[in-house]
Every structure is written in C-alpha cells, then in structure tokens.
Amino acid sequence: MKICAVVFLLGVMIHGTTSMIHTLRYFETASSQISGFPQFVGVGLVNDLVIMHYDSNTKRLVPKQEWMNNVTEEEPQHWEDETQVCLNLEQAGKVSIENVKQRLNVTGGSHLYQWMKGCDWDDETDEIRGYYQDAFDGEDFISLDWTTQTWVASKPQAFATKLSWERNGVAARWKNYFDHVCAEYLKKFMRYGEKTLKRKELPEVWFLQKSSSSPVTCFASGFYPDRAVLFWTKDGEELQEDWGEILPNHDGTFQTSVSLDLSSVPTGDWGRYSCVFQLSGVKDDLITKLDPGLIRTNEKKYTPYIVAMACVLGAVVCALIGFFVYRRCKAKQLSPQSSEPEVMQELNPQPPETQ
Ligand SMILES: *[C@@H]1O[C@H](CO)[C@@H](O)[C@H](O)[C@H]1NC(C)=O
Numbered sequence: 001m002k003i004c005a006v007v008f009l010l011g012v013m014i015h016g017t018t019s020m021i022h023t024l025r026y027f028e029t030a031s032s033q034i035s036g037f038p039q040f041v042g043v044g045l046v047n048d049l050v051i052m053h054y055d056s057n058t059k060r061l062v063p064k065q066e067w068m069n070n071v072t073e074e075e076p077q078h079w080e081d082e083t084q085v086c087l088n089l090e091q092a093g094k095v096s097i098e099n100v101k102q103r104l105n106v107t108g109g110s111h112l113y114q115w116m117k118g119c120d121w122d123d124e125t126d127e128i129r130g131y132y133q134d135a136f137d138g139e140d141f142i143s144l145d146w147t148t149q150t151w152v153a154s155k156p157q158a159f160a161t162k163l164s165w166e167r168n169g170v171a172a173r174w175k176n177y178f179d180h181v182c183a184e185y186l187k188k189f190m191r192y193g194e195k196t197l198k199r200k201e202l203p204e205v206w207f208l209q210k211s212s213s214s215p216v217t218c219f220a221s222g223f224y225p226d227r228a229v230l231f232w233t234k235d236g237e238e239l240q241e242d243w244g245e246i247l248p249n250h251d252g253t254f255q256t257s258v259s260l261d262l263s264s265v266p267t268g269d270w271g272r273y274s275c276v277f278q279l280s281g282v283k284d285d286l287i288t289k290l291d292p293g294l295i296r297t298n299e300k301k302y303t304p305y306i307v308a309m310a311c312v313l314g315a316v317v318c319a320l321i322g323f324f325v326y327r328r329c330k331a332k333q334l335s336p337q338s339s340e341p342e343v344m345q346e347l348n349p350q351p352p353e354t355q
C-alpha cells in the first residue's frame with residue numbers, strides 16, 4: 001500500500017542528519033460490509049506511536065498513552081469534544097464511501113475508503129510540512145502536493161474533485177490547519193510525551209546466516225526511535241542504498257535488518273566488512289565488524305523465528321497504517337468544523353457546515 005511507502009520514506013530521509021523530524025499522523029478508515037471490522041476507525045500517531053483511537057463500535061475517542069491525558073490540563077473537554085467530532089465524521093464517512101463508489105462506478109460488496117493526513121515538524125528549522133491523501137480500496141484517489149499547494153488526482157474520476165477543491169481554495173485552508181492546528185498539537189504532544197518520544201535506545205546487533213551459501217543478515221533490534229538506518233560497509237565505504245524496512249517490536253522498540261551476499265568473498269576477507277547502525281539524533285554510529293565467529297547459523301530454531309516474527313510484525317504495521325485510520329478531531333476552540341470536514345464536501349450531498 002502506497003501509504004506505507006510514504007511512512008517508510010520518512011525513515012530513509014533522516015540518513016546523515018542529526019535534526020529530528022517529528023510526525024503527527026491521522027489515519028481514518030470508513031468501510032462497508034467488512035464483517036468483524038468496524039465501519040469507521042480512526043487512529044492518531046506521533047512518531048509512529050499510536051496515541052489515540054476511535055471506532056464506530058466504542059463510539060469514544062480515547063487516549064492510548066498515559067501522557068496523552070495531559071491534554072485535559074489545558075482543554076478539560078478535549079476528549080468529549082473530539083469524540084463528538086469523530087461521531088460526525090463517522091456519519092460523513094458513510095456518505096463519502098457511497099459517493100466514491102458511485103464516482104468509480106463500483107457496486108455492492110466490501111469497500112474501504114481511507115484518509116491519511118498530518119504534519120511533520122523539523123525541530124531544528126521549525127519547518128512544517130503537511131500531508132493529505134486518500135485512497136479507495138487501497139488505491140490512491142486524490143492527494144495534496146504540499147510544495148505547489150495543488151491537488152493530484154490519481155484517478156480520472158478524482159479530477160472533478162481536484163477542480164472543485166482548487167476553485168474553492170481548499171488547499172489554503174488545509175495549509176492553515178497544518179501550519180497552525182496540527183503543528184501546535186504535534187509540539188504539545190511531543191512535550192507531554194517527551195520522556196517516551198525523545199528517548200534514544202541503541203539496538204543489539206546480530207549476524208544471521210541460514211546456511212553457508214546464504215547471504216549474511218545483519219539484524220538490529222531494540223532501538224528507538226524508528227528513524228534509523230542500517231547498512232553494510234566494506235573498508236569503511238557504504239555498500240548499498242537499500243536500507244531494510246523498520247518494523248516494530250511489541251515492546252515499543254524497533255528492529256531492522258539488511259543482508260549481504262558474501263558467497264564470492266573468501267572468508268579471510270570478511271573482516272573488511274562491517275554493519276553500521278545510525279540513529280537519528282545520535283552522532284556516533286554503532287559499528288559491528290563482521291566476525292565469522294559471531295554468525296548465528298542455527299537455522300532450525302533461530303532464523304525461522306526471526307523471519308516469522310518479521311513477517312507478522314510487517315503485516316501488523318501495514319494493517320495498522322493501511323486500514324486503521326484516524327481522524328484528527330480538533331478541539332472546539334480550534335474550530336473543529338472549519339479545518340477538516342470540507343475535504344468531503346465534494347463527495348457529500350450535504351457538506352458539513354463551515355464557519
Ligand atoms: C458502470 O458499470 C456498469 C456495469 O458494470 C456499466 O454497464 C456502465 O456502463 C458503467 N457506467 C459508466 C458511466 O461507466
């Protein structure tokens with residue numbers, strides 16, 4: 001799913017910098033006729049950590065981190081207000097999914113309509129970048145090009161929406177929302193969750209090899225945050241551009257791995273190779289020299305376990321990012337109806353009121 005790729009790229013962008021890009025993301029999913037799956041689910045994430053959750057079964061927006069309760073110090077009604085906005089959005093989602101179905105000329109059956117939106121904040125330059133994109137049945141529909149402040153229609157059927165949004169200055173209203181509301185909340189949440197979100201944990205690094213003819217995998221697990229890269233070097237020179245995918249561990253830390261085919265390299269030369277781990281915001285690299293004596297080759301027990309774990313966690317991440325969506329429900333004082341629901345105006349027969 002493309003939304004996954006966007007999130008993954010963020011990890012890649014940090015290579016070689018010490019400034020930290022923080023993200024606030026809202027994923028929302030409206031679905032029809034998917035048994036066992038709520039018709040509407042929304043999640044909010046800060047730096048890829050789930051901080052709030054709403055779904056149409058519970059009908060309540062709840063904090064998913066202890067420190068998110070701090071928001072009520074300044075806004076005592078925060079969770080009630082935002083729950084109300086979520087309830088409204090759930091209704092709007094029902095209408096939207098039907099309208100997109102019509103637009104795309106699809107009928108019946110199970111369908112998903114997803115939104116991803118949010119902002120990035122560079123804590124060194126204070127630069128803000130906004131994101132908005134939506135997708136129907138996993139395929140991009142329309143998205144915001146932040147640089148040009150125009151809409152990108154990924155399907156011909158989205159072109160009318162693009163024209164309408166450009167005519168009505170929808171991008172400017174989103175920009176205002178991202179630059180102010182979203183950025184303010186992101187900074188606020190970073191402050192509340194500082195201990196958790198700004199901690200740095202270095203991983204343990206292992207070398208794994210299935211059999212003597214298999215590539216050698218460098219596996220790093222237990223690091224935080226997930227803005228990290230892992231790569232091989234030969235004589236200190238970086239060997240590849242492809243960094244492994246970063247997957248979550250269930251304890252809130254992350255893991256990643258990167259493989260190298262050494263089948264044509266004599267074992268005597270293996271000492272020239274190292275595996276380098278870089279964590280965003282940490283100056284010193286964690287360099288582990290390849291030592292054939294350190295390679296774990298217990299293919300029966302160890303490697304399949306790691307591989308299975310990686311597959312399961314990978315699936316969880318994609319399911320989370322792809323299917324669980326969160327709608328950023330703004331507090332009353334920040335004009336909940338003015339900054340968001342207009343995205344669905346075009347698709348709703350009765351657009352929500354705007355101020
Ligand atoms: C919509 O789909 C139906 C059945 O698949 C087809 O007969 C009809 O021509 C389609 N309409 C448009 C506007 O594409």
Ligand SMILES: *[C@@H]1O[C@H](CO)[C@@H](O)[C@H](O)[C@H]1NC(C)=O
Pocket residue numbers: 070191192
């Ligand atoms: C968050 O709330 C706790 C408990 O009320 C308090 O001790 C802490 O200082 C608050 N943190 C921030 C950053 O406001």
